[in-house]
Amino acid sequence: MLSILIPVYNYDIRTLIKQLAHQCSTSHLNYEIICLDDASSPKYQDYYQEVKKTLKIQWLSTSKNIGRSAARNALARQANFENVLFLDCDVLLPDEHFIDHYKECIQHINYQVVYGSCHYPVEKPTDQKLVLHWIYGSQKENPPLAERIKRPYETFHTVNFLVKRKIILANPFDESISRYGYEDSVWANSLKLKNISILHIDNPVLHTGIYSSKQFLRKTAQAIHNLIYLNSKTISFETQLLKLAKKIKAFGLESIVFKIYKKNERKIVKNLLSENPSLFYLSIYKLGILLRFRRKAAKF
DSSP states (O other), X not given: OEEEEEEESSOOOHHHHHHHHHHHHXXXXXXXXXXXXXXXOGXXXXXXHHHHTSTTEEEEEOSXXXXXXXXXXXXXXXXXXXXXXEEOSSXXXXXXXXXXXXXXXXHHOOOSEEEOOEEOOSSOOXXXXXHHHHHHIIIIISOOHHHHHHSTTTTOOTTEEEEEHHHHHHSOOOTTOOXXXXXXXXXXXXXXXXXXXXXXXXXXXXXXXXXXXXXXHHHHHHHHHHHHHHHHTTOSOOOHHHHHHHHHHHTTOHHHHHHHHHHHHHHHHHHHTSSSOOHHHHHXXXXXHHHHHHHHHHTO
């Protein structure tokens, strides 16, 4: 028995729903699919009306956007089955065996959380505006299985994971995190502190929701702002970016590093918006944005 839970926001999920319903039926699973539309814009409502007519779909909606953490918690409370599969709305199933792989986990493994990962389209986008997100997603976002197994909590994302309903109910996502970024890291770290295991397997979804480079940089800045907010709440998890910033501060180099960044910021951003963006420049951009936000926060 499987509850498939999908937070939905401004995305056409018709193909994903059809794939899921087909695979669950052919796998002879007792299943349900529950979607929560988190105040999507009106232009998507025609798509959603079509989805609502699909067999075994339960459709929830909010009048105002509540954020990804609260949406996942609401879906978990609505689920009826012990095994819960969370999927992001901007994915597709890459083959006919996706549900079967999770069915094997349900039937043969005493799991707590299982992360299947995701991958991006093999072909580089022809639209230059999509290249930055595609390169980052393809090369950095989801490491190979062997590396994920070594760092099970640090490499977890909420794009595609199986969890026991009792675990998600006892360990809900932090709903104070309403803005974009790092809610998955906070949740994974809370599991780590409670010795709740995350099993990594090779069962990826195909990530199709690729932001334009400008959108991706805005989302990156939002996430870093959220990271600083979470750090101020003394939530005990640390990223590679925070570790680097702490080292720079410990050596008394924060001011000079930020000055160098400001001097080169236009050049860095120009590269990141180009058809051949550098992931090294993206790392510098993240560090520069972090230092800027921290310096602004220190003034108040």
